[in-house]
Amino acid sequence: MSVLWAGMMNQLECRFDGNQCILVGALSFDSAAESEKLIARLVEREESLSVSFAEITHVDSAATAFMVELYRQVSLAGGQLSFVDVPAPLLSVLAMTRLDTVLPIAT
Numbered sequence: 001m002s003v004l005w006a007g008m009m010n011q012l013e014c015r016f017d018g019n020q021c022i023l024v025g026a027l028s029f030d031s032a033a034e035s036e037k038l039i040a041r042l043v044e045r046e047e048s049l050s051v052s053f054a055e056i057t058h059v060d061s062a063a064t065a066f067m068v069e070l071y072r073q074v075s076l077a078g079g080q081l082s083f084v085d086v087p088a089p090l091l092s093v094l095a096m097t098r099l100d101t102v103l104p105i106a107t
Contacts (some may be wrong), residue, residue, distance in 0.1 A: 020050040020084075026058035027066055035062070042075050047079045048107075054085035063090055064099065071103055083105045086097055 011025040014036060021042055027035065042049060049071065053059075067083060074081040086094070086104045094100040 004077055012038070014042070015025075015055075018042050020032050020052055020056055022052045024055040027053075027056055027063040028058055028060045029062045029101075032062045032065070035066050036069070038075055039066070042070060043073045043079070044081045045099060047077075048081075049079060052085045053083065053087055053090070056087060059087060059090050061093065062095070064093055068099065072088055081105075 012027055012031040013023045013024040015024060016022075025031075042051070055062075071081055082104045086105055091100065091105070094103065094105070
C-alpha cells in the first residue's frame with residue numbers, strides 16, 4: 001500500500017514492506033498537512049512500526065514535527081515505533097533540541 005501526496009513542488013509517499021514504512025520524497029512544510037493524514041494511517045496500521053528515511057529527498061523542520069507527532073500518537077495507541085536511516089542533517093537538529101534522547105532512533 002502506498003500513500004501519496006502530490007503537491008506543486010513536493011511529493012511524500014509511504015511504501016510498506018512488512019511493518020516498515022519507507023518514506024519516499026520530501027518531508028517538508030509543503031507536505032505537512034498531508035503528513036498528518038499519513039500519521040493517522042500509520043497509527044491504525046501496526047502495533048509495531050519502523051519508519052525509514054532512506055528514500056527521503058528533502059527535509060526541513062517539519063520533519064521534526066512529523067517525528068514527534070507520530071511518536072506521540074503511536075505511544076498513546078500502545079504501539080512501538082522506531083525511526084531508521086534518519087539523514088545526518090535531521091539527526092543534528094534532533095541532537096541540538098535533545099529530541100534524540102526522547103525519540104526512538106535506531107543507528
